[in-house]
Amino acid sequence: MSVAALDTDIAVTRGSRGSKIALSVGIAVVVALIFAPAVAGDSATNNLTQFFILLIMAVGWNLAAGYGGMVSIGHQAFIGFASYAVLDLAIHGVLAWYAVPMAIVLSGLISVPVSFLAFRLRGGYFAIGTWVIAQVFQLVISQQSNLGGGAGASLNDLNNLNPINRDNITYWFALGLTVSALAVTGFLLRSRVGMALVAVRDEEHSAAATGVNVARTKRLVFVLSAAICGGAGALLCISNLEVQPNSAFSVQYSAFMIFMVLVGGIGSFEGPIIGAIVFFILQQSLASYGAWYLVILGAFAIAITLWLPRGIWGAVDPRHRRSIVPLRHRVHFDQ
């Protein structure tokens, strides 16, 4: 190959026309959703809030598992922790709305020591280890009588608000946190950390050899995913207006997160969104079947892992060419 061939102009772009259109559509949808409470009834608004909570969980878990390669079955620790953080802050006089961002930060902080313990383990043992840690969270908090002990407690902070207003503000919080979680994820993945992440996920030793601090990168991702799940937990507290240890720390949340991310497409930006939609619809339509819907969930999880491991989005876009958040670099040669 001659040197002369390199004299051509090379352009490197990140987006494409398709991704720009998708992003615009996404922004339009978000704007429309801001006005949803005005047109939808109260129960529809609450449903959307629940949906956003699920979506936030999915985004958070996908960050750790899909991009960080860390399959955790213990993220309910951060969901419950944040729920209780809001409760505890409310007891100490902090207004619930201010408590939400604080709870998110606290979730992120508590995940740091957790990560030092959990990272001693790998793979399947890491998964169970996070579950044990979640159990420790639950057991310790169940003992705190000022937080209601084993029976739980109610969030009375917001009782003097008009319920409709309360629900609407909760809704906007949920929408805001959802957009924030997606934005944080998007920006993270486009950054150098994001590239390091993909490198670690694809080939850890090689990544380390090129100077990527594997442990630190993974820890950052773990902390962010914990914070995002903490956001979901905080929202659960203010939307349910009560917290109870068994449900706040339920491993079922992990089951939900796993299902959503698997179905949607693990390790992709769009995956959690699709997965949350699918799961939400499934949950609503199978609600009357009791535990059967969980059996179906489990069967789905197995089937998808074995036959459609990259989920719906992976089937639609196997080479990550179309993305709302353009993560690839494209090299254009102008001849």
Add this chain to the structure above:
Amino acid sequence: MIWTNAVIQGLLLGGLYAIFACGLSLMFGVMRLVNLAHGDLGVLAAYFSIILVEHLGGNPLWTFAAVIPVAAILGYFLQRFLLDHALNGGELSPILVTFGLSIIIENLLQQTFGANDQSLNIGALSYQSWKLASDIYVGRLNVIIFFIAVLVIVGLQLFLSKTAAGRALRATADNRRAAALSGIDPKRTRALATAIALATVAVGGLFLAMRTSFAPTSGSADLLFAFEAVIIGGLGNLWGTLVGGLVLGIAQTVGSQINPADGILIGDLVFLAVLAFRPQGLIASRNVAIR
């Protein structure tokens, strides 16, 4: 005296945990697969025993003879038809598949048997005890469980070290590629590991059901205990698993003695302490080929 009593009770409980743990440890050793449905399969065995007693009567103790072979066969097919495929899918696949399996089993059991606690009534044996000292009584069943646990571990260790099939298991755990090149059938070896794992966890599940009560969701707790026992004891050797079980049992019973609600938590904290300060486990084995 109460502390001595707590320790002794803990030892006896620990034997049961060791039975639960050895199957989990074996499967991980041979194929790096952590079966998240491990505890649930033990609970499944207990429910199977309940059905057998319901239809055929008698003291549940006889059901060991039926449940163990069925469990082994189930393990063989579980490996051949599900877990082998899960192993082909990459690192995350076995975790997700076995977690899905766990959800299926727990909720199917709940739909079939209800969420309430059940237990296997073995009659007098469940409340008889021996007197060791002036304040120390040990339940006869608990002592029997402990001795069976030691027998299981010793038996398994002998199987691994003295038989050709056991050698095949150890070789596969050490170096999968070389095992196949030596003529060892990888599929059959993996299926054997799972068959043994299910057989032992069935024993554990039945004993647990006789000792206390159980419900569809007990499997999760059992999995966590088995896992903690494995990590506390140290990966890669069965004696470690036994020691790990005993330490966990003692931690829990001593913890309960301090505060009745704290038993499991103290066990968890001991586990975390081992993880923090001695992650290779109490009996660090030179025999861990791959961590």
Add this chain to the structure above:
Amino acid sequence: MALLHLDGVTAYYGHLQALHELSLQVDAGEILAVIGANGAGKSTMLSLISGELRPREGRVYLNDVDITRIAPHQRVRRGIALVPEGRHLFGTLTVEDNLLCGTASKRPGTWNLDAVYELFPLVKARRKHRAAVLSGGEQQAVAIGRALMSNPSLLLLDEVSLGLAPVVIKDLYEALRRIAAEGTTLLLVEQNITEALRVANYAICLLEGRVVLEGEPASLSQPAISDAYFGNKATSGSGAKPKGAS
């Protein structure tokens, strides 16, 4: 009479083509040396014979039976044993257990523990030790012994002299001669050309997945070998007698 026959095999590692329509024949009782630089395709070829890799095109025959689709552990049962590069012993097992693992295929024959210990007396002295603590040469002996325990008709050896001292290599090759004398067919892949050509009665040189030189070692001149090995343009197999017609 051909024991092993590779018929026009093409093999890939991912997108990289490692072998180009390679054809090869090994007769019973022969000692075949396969030499070539790194990346020439020697180990790939062994992987095709041992069953760890499937060819994209072409077939593998053992005693005129098509074994292309047969899994590695079943090929051991049929009489092919590979001593892999880097030995791949079971480090946590004792030497004796390592050897006993070789009997998994239950093939009858003259090679058993006593016979292997007689061939490698130093190994016998260490038989209760864990394999991981042995020296390189001892480990290589155990690896060969383990393969022998399956009483193979074809023994494949991948770079057995790698990382070993010349004295140890000499002893190993002495053992290989005795193994061949018992009737086992040997296929040696080596970068150490001297010893390989000394023991072999036929040699093949691979370059970029193709046979570029072959013949009885005595008839291969040093320059010819060197050219073939490094891929100089002057290769044409001078002095080589082509193998029996396929």
